[in-house]
Amino acid sequence: MNADNYCFCELAPLYALDLLSEEERAWVEQQLIECPELAEELAEYQTAAAAIIYSSPAVEMAADLKDRLFDRLGLDSPVTVEEKAPPLPFFSVRSQDVNWRPHSRVPGVSIALLNTDPIKREIVGLLRAEPGVRYPFHIHATGEEIYMLEGDLVIGNEAYGAGDYIRSHAGSNHAPHTNGGCMFFFRTSMDDEYPELATVG
Secondary structure (H helix, E strand, O other), X not given: OOHHHOOHHHHHHHHHOOXXXXXXXXXXXXXXXXXXXXXXXXXXHHXXXXXXXXXXXXXXXXXXXXXXXXXXXXXXXXXXXXXXXOXXXXXOOOHHHOOOEEOOOOOOEEEEEEEEEOOOOEEEEEEEEOOOOEOOOEEOOOOEEXXXXXXXXXXXXXEEEOOOEEEEOOOOEEOOEOOOOEEEEEEXXXXXXXXXXXXXX
């Protein structure tokens, strides 16, 4: 459709339903700037669009719908909840099975991952640092939790030791260091940012 043939009364309902192309959306938004009184008309469409989902009657899904769909697609039917093996009551890692690996970019640091949750974007593990190690400056995507097991960890002007618990909030940042070496348990986000490391080839 040519922009010369656009009509606000025709495009406004589609705008409210988010069904317009970028060009059509831009045209509607330009009309709202030029004629602010059109905003009231658009608001009525948006109110009606928001009510659609609540005004539709609930439709019961057929019990065999999933099986019919998989059959039509030529796929094996997925395992139902009843057929799944019961989940283990817990997960554990024995001390002799802890797998320490050198940190890929921080000399003097070893990490043992205990659990990785790709859904929550969270990692849980142990970190061990040699004396004098300075961990890179980083920004927390979500909260970070540390429980000190041994040694010292200095964050800002505070030194923490065995038995201390430290929680950093989302958006906080620091570059901790250790004087005599340390080991701690941690829970943090896979999405933490390391600006210093990002610039190092």
